Amino acid sequence: MDSIWFLAACVGFFWVVLWSLRDFSKPTRRFWPFDARWMERPPAAEPRRRWQRGAPGRRRG
Amino acid sequence: MRSLLFFCEMLALLPIVVARPFVGVLIFSFISFSSLHRFTWGFAGSLPWVYVTAVLTLIGCVVAREPKRLPVNATTLLVLSFLICITLTSIVALAPFDAVETKWEWVAKVYFFLLVTAALLTDRYRIHALLWVMVISLGYYGVKGGGFTLLTGGGGRVLGPPSSMISDNNHLAAALLVTLPIINYLRMQSAHRIIRIGLLLGMVLTLFAVVGSYSRGALVGLAAVSVVLWLRSPNKIITAALIVVAVTSAVSVMPQEWQDRMWTLQDAEATQSGQSRLAMWHAAWKMAVARPLTGVGFMGPYNATVMETYSPGTTPRAVHSIWFETLGEQGFPTFLVWLALSGVAVLNTFAIQRESKRIPELQWCRDLARMTQVSIVAYMVAGTFLSLGYWDFYFTLLVVIAATRMLVRQAVREAGRALSPDIGWRPRPLPGMTLPGLSVAGGPSQAGQGPGFRPAGGGTRGGILPGRQASARIAPPARGATAPAHGATPPAHGVTRTGFDG
Secondary structure, three states: OHHHHHHHHHHHHHHHHHHHHOOOOOOOOOOHHHOHHHHOOOOOOOOOOHHHHOOOOOOOO | OHHHHHHHHHHHHHHHHHHOHHHHHHHHHHHHHHOHHHHOOOHHHHOOHHHHHHHHHHHHHHHOOOOOOOOOOHHHHHHHHHHHHHHHHHHOOOOOHHHHHHHHHHHHHHHHHHHHHHHHOOOHHHHHHHHHHHHHHHHHHHHHHHHHHHHHOOOOOOOOOOOOOOOOHHHHHHHHHHHHHHHHHHHHOOOOHHHHHHHHHHHHHHHHHHHHOOOHHHHHHHHHHHHHHHHOOOOHHHHHHHHHHHHHHHHHHOOHHHHHHHHHHHHHHHOHHHHHHHHHHHHHHHHHHHOOOOOOOOOHHHOHHHHHHHOOOOOOOOOOOHHHHHHHHHHHHHHHHHHHHHHHHHHHHHHHHHHHOOOHHHHHHHHHHHHHHHHHHHHHHHHOOOOOOOOHHHHHHHHHHHHHHHHHHHHHHHHOOOOOOOOOOOOOOOOOOOOOOOOOOOOOOOOOOOOOOOOOOOOOOOOOOOOHHHHOOOOOOOOOOOOOOOOOOOOOOOOOOOOOOO
């Protein structure tokens, strides 16, 4: 079990170095371990309540 | 086998350091923080990895064309001042020269490399990579220790790597407390669901490891971290529920022996451990008062002759407090420089939150600032009972937050022409409105995924704002044109997000 954690730490570190080496000015949808979503905040959930959304047909102002 | 694996990994990475010195910073940090090579049980454990990495990184800094500049800010100036101060106090230190020199060499190396780190932390990708390395380095002990605590039902103490700053159970627990908020930051910033769940599990296991260390100081630190984490959390009810559930589950796993030990906190001064700590704090204070400018120097409190001179009858040993350790060993001027490093970091976190609140793309800076505040509190509270005054991990975090502040300033300056200031007579754009000349497609959730992804700086690698926002150049509004006030149509949720969130 201890060796598995050791291996995970080594692989994780190796991945971070490779990730940091990639050129982020290129399109990022290649292979998920190296995309930019590792440092992207997930989108916020859609507001569901009526008062958050605004009444239909009306614009918030 | 482990030795061979570690050796091959380093052999593959070290040649890259000359061309990309930032990789050197990552390797240096990984080995310094985790001391993983000590678990190889072979030839790789005795090789001077840190030294080799440092030399190659410095060569890389000279020959490589990678972006690097040593920023002149309060943090770097204080690090430089601290280096000078500890050198001066070491010259007049009272402990034997060999002991002082060994400790000085170690601390000076760490603080010098902080300057190298500051020079190479030039964009968000590097900050993020360094934070991942920090989390992997200590998260390794958190996850492993948490699993051990669960499997043994809290029957054994969780210890750190041998021959390192965090080898002691108390030190490791404090280190894990400082790491917890950074794990949470990475969890918040990852769009990969599996990774978010994995980091959440990592946080829970790290919490178990903290409790499983049997450290009373860490329990006090854990209470402080929970309170500050709750205060800095946007969703107070859910956070409170999660904290209560996690802490209660961790405590419920522990045996009666653990609870008996923790109950001694009620009358800590009566315990032998509490009395020896108070005696050492008193001795360190006496040393600082007797030699206010220089202290007794590195390793003074460990030396029997020094202790007999300034506090007769006290057993020489570790001071067990970051405050008294620095004060007694270094004197008041160096202590103030050391303290100012944390003070400046706290100010940086508040400044980041203030300056970036009108730019949604800098949400990551606000998250990092909030979590760093929790880490600083963890270090201050848990460190009150431990000798971790020169701990490199914590000071690297302070350098990271200083670099983030620089990026925020740069981003605000770039956006400043369109984003009118808080004060002044010009009309301010309102939430949700599109600024004239600022056409931005794709929100933060789409940033960096499509072929249109470009970093800041018009094509150069790296940047401050993710996605197209980074490269959006904001044209000044036409003369006489005013921003629409109330009634501006808000963008559809999750499709386009421009303007402010303030």
